[in-house]
Amino acid sequence: MKKKVMIINKVISKNNLKKDNNNYIVELENVSEEFNMGSSVINALDNVSLKIKRGEFLSIIGTSGSGKSTLLNVVGGLLKPTIGKVIVEGIDISTYSDNEMANYRKNMVGFVFQSFNLIPTLTALENVEYPMIFSGISRAERLNRSEEILEKLGLHDRLKHNPTELSGGEQQRVSIARAIINEPEIILADEPTGNLDSKTGKGIMDVLKTINEEMGRTLIVVTHDIYISYYSDRRVYLSDGEIEKIEEVKV
Amino acid sequence: MKFSDLIRIVIKNLKRMKLRTALTVIGVIVGTAAIVTLVGIGIGFQKSITSQFESVGLVKSIQVYPQKLARAMGPIHGTKPTEAEEVPLDDKVIKEISEIEGVEGICPLITLTGAKLQISNYISQASTVGANDDMLKQLDIEFGEKFKETDLRYIIVGSDINKTFYDINTEKSVDEIELLGQKGRIIIEQYSSEGGTSITKFPVIVVGILEQSYPDYDLSIFVPIELAERLLKASKGKSFALREGEYTAIQVFSESVEKVDSIVEKINEMGFNVMSMEQILGTISTIFTILTGVLGALGAVALFVAAIGIVNTLVMSIYERFREIGIMKAVGASNSDINKIFLYEAGAIGFMGGVFGVITGYIFGKGLSAIASYFIQTSTSEGLTTFSGLNLFEVPFWLFFGAILFAILLGIIAGVYPARRAARLDPIDALRHE
Incomplete structure (x- = not known):
């Protein structure tokens, strides 16, 4: 597996140069996220401050309802904080317009979901190609790049298959390919192994880990599974929307 | 997003819901055909009557x-x-x-x-x-x-x-x-x-x-x-x-x-x-222009109903594609990208309906004209030979392209609301949707 990802590294990692002027790629400053549930207000995030290093593998651990997915969506630009700043590469993205947010999601982040979220009517290849459509990349290049990545991820014989014809592990690898195809700085994974058996889940974590290590991508994984967090550099414990503790993971 | 990709996505989406697309297109076909047939008959009548007068110098x-x-x-x-x-x-x-x-x-x-x-x-x-x-x-x-x-x-x-x-x-x-x-x-x-x-x-x-x-x-x-x-x-x-x-x-x-x-x-x-015949002719022309307008308006009503059908089809497809829209947004599609996809889908339905509608309307009008002139010929024992081979139906160029453009335009207008709605979906809601 390692060898395979090293080849990916060579192929697609073009802007791998670390920007050393700022050690932190993401800084959350006093971020609160409130939802209205009927008449009551729920604090999904309550005054969270967190700094994430460039190239770091961060895991966020918490029970369901702890606000961990909300945190991921805030960093991923799917959700704007009610209060606070989300500074990515020195820019507060909470002030972005809808269009700027779309651009941010297109260029800066890649999502990996628990339920894969592949488009069922498209083949594996087309699913990976999809984000590049919105970047205006030519079709030939899109298909080339998608094919290459899928091959590196061991899916060379699954290119023309629809998601329903793929196993869970295969679907998740397609979804990882889609997340990294636009070469984003940050990869966000929400319970990436949640729908997989432990053996397949381990394989997926290996792929994510290598992408983090070999390509130097910042990786944030949300999980309720303490075992997953052993892959990461740091783990953040989240409870009721607040950071309980942050600890380094000792190998 | 490139235009070619936009078109490819639109075609793919329309193909995916073949039956519904077909039914919606049929609605537009009926509306467009109605306009072409009715207006064509109005114009045909007007032309054949005025040319009768003009040909004999009665003016x-x-x-x-x-x-x-x-x-x-x-x-x-x-x-x-x-x-x-x-x-x-x-x-x-x-x-x-x-x-x-x-x-x-x-x-x-x-x-x-x-x-x-x-x-x-x-x-x-x-x-x-x-x-x-x-x-x-x-x-x-x-x-x-x-x-x-x-x-x-x-x-x-x-x-x-x-x-x-x-x-x-x-x-x-x-x-x-x-x-x-x-x-x-x-x-x-x-x-x-x-x-x-x-x-x-x-x-x-x-x-x-x-x-x-x-x-x-x-x-x-x-x-x-x-x-x-x-x-x-x-x-x-x-x-x-x-x-x-x-x-x-x-x-x-x-x-x-x-x-x-x-x-x-x-x-x-x-x-x-x-x-003077010229005055009468002017009056006849005015009457026929009004008549043609009324007939066209009747056809437009049918097309308006078809437009509602387009709105319905697209709103339905938003519900079906709820999650997909969320995925599109997550991977970087902007609101205007999604807006465009839906607008073009509506426009494409209008276009298809317009083209087939004009063809249908043309065939229908020609058929009616043939039947009408047959009856005029056979039912007048006194032999109004002037009416034989009479062309009671005519589709001028402006009507041909005007009807297609009108159908496209109406389609796009019908697409405005669904497109806005799809574009403004909250991506998190959409992704959570099962």
Whole structure:
């Protein structure tokens, strides 16, 4: 597996140069996220401050309802904080317009979901190609790049298959390919192994880990599974929307 | 997003919901076809009727009536009701009018509907029209020759007169009989108040047959004006109680269509009422334009209903693609990307419906026109051959492309609401959707 990802590294990692002027790629400053549930207000995030290093593998651990997915969506630009700043590469993205947010999601982040979220009517290849459509990349290049990545991820014989014809592990690898195809700085994974058996889940974590290590991508994984967090550099414990503790993971 | 990718996505989406797309497109087809058929028929009718008039030069003719008659007939275009004294139409007036600039000819209008033309054992009851040399000049002979207005025994007949005869004994209509050079007579039957019938006969010879022009002429018998006056006297047909030497109407022929207006104006100033074919034609055109507009509006209603169908289809597909829209947003599609996809889907439905609708409407209109002209041909025993092969349906270029553009435009307008709604979906809600 390692060898395979090293080849990916060579192929697609073009802007791998670390920007050393700022050690932190993401800084959350006093971020609160409130939802209205009927008449009551729920604090999904309550005054969270967190700094994430460039190239770091961060895991966020918490029970369901702890606000961990909300945190991921805030960093991923799917959700704007009610209060606070989300500074990515020195820019507060909470002030972005809808269009700027779309651009941010297109260029800066890649999502990996628990339920894969592949488009069922498209083949594996087309699913990976999809984000590049919105970047205006030519079709030939899109298909080339998608094919290459899928091959590196061991899916060379699954290119023309629809998601329903793929196993869970295969679907998740397609979804990882889609997340990294636009070469984003940050990869966000929400319970990436949640729908997989432990053996397949381990394989997926290996792929994510290598992408983090070999390509130097910042990786944030949300999980309720303490075992997953052993892959990461740091783990953040989240409870009721607040950071309980942050600890380094000792190998 | 590149335009080619946009189109590819749109086609893929429409293919994915084939049945629903097809049904929605059919709605647009019906609407567009309705517009094309109805408007095409309106235009076809208008064209065929105006061309009938124009082809025979009738637009150059002007009819003059005294005020009294005009009032009896109701308002006539250009009438200015005055209480001034009545000016009769007599030979003095004819002379005056003939001196107006642009007037080529003039003829008192004498038409008898009660006279019969008998040739051997056959009789026709076609209307008889008095013609002087000026009027004869306006007629085109196909066989034989014209008469001089002084040749009181000579007559010429319209091109379809030979189909109007019936057998005197069997009273059955007869097929085309030979008329040219035939001797016959015009019969006037006069019923007196005591119950007796007096019959007056005028011997005539058919010296010419007219070229086909328009139904009124094709089915008329033209006799010298003086003979017409005598026939009229015999039938006591001075219907409007005119005095000796007065006419019910006068027909004036203009040198050209352009001069009609100035002639009409001058005759109006003389205190007469004027009806020109050009004016009538203008009125007919206006009526048909309005009619066409109304028909088009009816078609537009059908298209409007189709547009609602498009809205419905797209809103439904938002629900189906809820999660997909969320995925698109997560991977970087902007609101305007999603907006565009839906708008183009709506436009594509409009386009397909428009193209097939125009084709359908064209075929339908052509079919209707063929059926209509078939019935006109077979149901008119008098043989209105002028109507045979008549094109009652015409689709001009502007209608062809206009209908397609209209369908596309309506589709896009129908797409505005669903597209906005899809574009504004909250990506997190959409991703959570099962």
